[in-house]
Amino acid sequence: MLGKKVKSRIFFLVVSLVLFxxxxxxxxxxxxxxxxxxxxxxxxxxxxxxxxxxxxRVGGLVKMNSINxxxxxxxxxxxxLKKEIIxxxxxxxxxxxxxxxxxxxxxxxxDKKYFIASKILAKHDENYMPPEVSKALEKSNN
Amino acid sequence: xxKNFFPNKILSLTNKTINNLIxxxxxxxxxxxxxSLFISPPDYIQGDSVRIMYVHVPxxxxxxxxxxxxxxxxxxxxVFKIKLMPLLAKSIAPIGCAFSIIxxxxxxxxxxxxxxxxxxxxxRLTSMVILLLFYIFYILSWRFISNFEKANKVTxxxxxxxxxxxxxxxxSVDWWNTLHQPxxxxxxxxxxxxxTMLIPLIIMFFGLIIxxxxxxxxxxxxxxxxxxxxxxxxxx
Numbered sequence: 001m002l003g004k005k006v007k008s009r010i011f012f013l014v015v016s017l018v019l020f021x022x023x024x025x026x027x028x029x030x031x032x033x034x035x036x037x038x039x040x041x042x043x044x045x046x047x048x049x050x051x052x053x054x055x056x057r058v059g060g061l062v063k064m065n066s067i068n069x070x071x072x073x074x075x076x077x078x079x080x081l082k083k084e085i086i087x088x089x090x091x092x093x094x095x096x097x098x099x100x101x102x103x104x105x106x107x108x109x110x111d112k113k114y115f116i117a118s119k120i121l122a123k124h125d126e127n128y129m130p131p132e133v134s135k136a137l138e139k140s141n142n
Numbered sequence: 143x144x145k146n147f148f149p150n151k152i153l154s155l156t157n158k159t160i161n162n163l164i165x166x167x168x169x170x171x172x173x174x175x176x177x178s179l180f181i182s183p184p185d186y187i188q189g190d191s192v193r194i195m196y197v198h199v200p201x202x203x204x205x206x207x208x209x210x211x212x213x214x215x216x217x218x219x220x221v222f223k224i225k226l227m228p229l230l231a232k233s234i235a236p237i238g239c240a241f242s243i244i245x246x247x248x249x250x251x252x253x254x255x256x257x258x259x260x261x262x263x264x265x266r267l268t269s270m271v272i273l274l275l276f277y278i279f280y281i282l283s284w285r286f287i288s289n290f291e292k293a294n295k296v297t298x299x300x301x302x303x304x305x306x307x308x309x310x311x312x313x314s315v316d317w318w319n320t321l322h323q324p325x326x327x328x329x330x331x332x333x334x335x336x337x338t339m340l341i342p343l344i345i346m347f348f349g350l351i352i353x354x355x356x357x358x359x360x361x362x363x364x365x366x367x368x369x370x371x372x373x374x375x376x377x378x
Contacts, residue, residue: 009221017302024306036318037264059319094258096187104321121257126326128192129336130183 038104041083045112052109058085059104059123067099078103078115089117096122152363163356170349178342185339192339194252199327200347202245202270204354206308208238209273212280213305216298228294229369231301232284233362237354239277246270257321265314266322269307276304290372 002010028035038059044050058078066077075088076099087105097103102123107116129137178196185192212231219227249267250260261267280300287293315324327333333340 006221013217013221013302020303021306024310028310032318035265037262037321038319040319094256096256096258098187101187119259121259121262121321123321124187124256124323125334126323127334128185128188128195128326128339130338131186132183133336134186 040080041078041085042080044085044109045083050109050112052111055106055108055118057104057106058087058115059102060085062097062099062101062103064099076103078105085113085115087115087117089120091120093120094122096124101125152359152366155359155363160356160359163352163359167349167352167356170345170352174342174345174349177345182339182342183336188256191252191255194248195339196342196346198245198248198252199343200350201241201248203347204350205238205242205245205270205273206311208234208241208354209276209301209304210308212238212301213308216301216305219294219298220302228297229362229365231297233358233365235277235281235284236361237357239274239281241350241354242270242274242277246274262321264320264322265318266311266320269311269314272307273304273311276300276307280304290369 038057039047040060041058044056044058050056060078060080063077063079063084068075073088073090074093075086078085078087087107089105089107097120102125104121104123105115105117106119106121108118109115174196178193182193182196184190211234215227215231215234218224219231246267249270253262254260280297283297283300284293287296312325314320315322326335335343
């Protein structure tokens with residue numbers, strides 16, 4: 001059905017596509033460290049070569065009842081429900097920063113349990129709903 | 143079979159059809175905007191800034207979809223040498239390019255009040271910028287390579303290589319830790335957007351699709367005319 005020329009073109013295309021896809025895969029694999037935007041507390045805990053000098057990012061949930069706000073500084077605990085890291089930060093946090101919600105802190109590790117942040121980003125999840133629905137959900141959960 | 147069929151048909155496309163589509167677009171857009179700006183509720187955490195979603199999500203989807211189309215057209219073009227493929231792909235590129243810019247700009251505007259930053263280089267945002275670069279690269283190759291056959295080959299290769307970026311954009315939020323949240327609308331599970339917000343999103347989506355269709359038809363007609371005129375010139 002297909003001509004000889006067309007067949008050879010398909011063959012050539014498939015071979016180059018497979019080659020190209022594997023090259024991209026290898027590149028992304030080797031760049032994994034840079035592609036990942038933040039590390040979870042568990043990943044930091046497990047990583048023995050983690051740098052205390054370099055600026056890194058930690059992400060997870062803000063632990064319930066862990067936020068301590070002073071006039072200019074704030075400290076809280078980032079958790080991934082397995083490991084926890086205490087974060088302290090001087091400055092203003094984003095509006096969406098709140099307990100039980102996602103957060104990413106950029107800064108330096110002091111030790112594996114204590115992190116000084118120079119920047120706080122709020123991460124939000126894929127759920128969108130009106131306030132009434134969220135309240136109703138909370139009620140039915142309690 | 144459809145070697146010459148479609149290009150000739152497009153030439154008989156009248157302004158009347160376009161005008162009707164424009165009226166339809168305006169009606170859908172007005173309904174969509176009214177719904178997304180006034181009728182739909184604010185989000186329980188984000189408040190009113192969630193309304194940016196009604197432009198951001200459809201734009202991103204169209205930006206990805208257009209390049210997907212260019213990729214498929216490029217494969218068919220290189221393998222089967224179907225003449226209308228390059229003209230189709232060439233006509234669709236500016237639409238996708240415009241919508242990827244809209245997606246990035248609205249995303250940035252949305253990021254400031256929610257994440258607390260205009261921009262970060264996480265996997266989703268970076269791969270979206272790469273898509274925009276591919277669009278620019280693709281469009282410029284058509285513009286600056288004067289020989290049609292040569293431009294056709296170069297742009298097809300760009301189209302195919304750029305398509306590899308599409309699954310990376312789509313799944314970047316699942317494969318790696320990103321600041322960008324995962325998809326709310328997936329094929330495998332129910333959407334995590336409340337229906338009062340999903341409805342305006344779908345209306346806006348259809349509105350922008352019709353807008354893209356209008357631009358595409360106009361551009362495609364122009365491209366077919368230009369192609370035929372160049373052909374005539376070459377015969378003389």
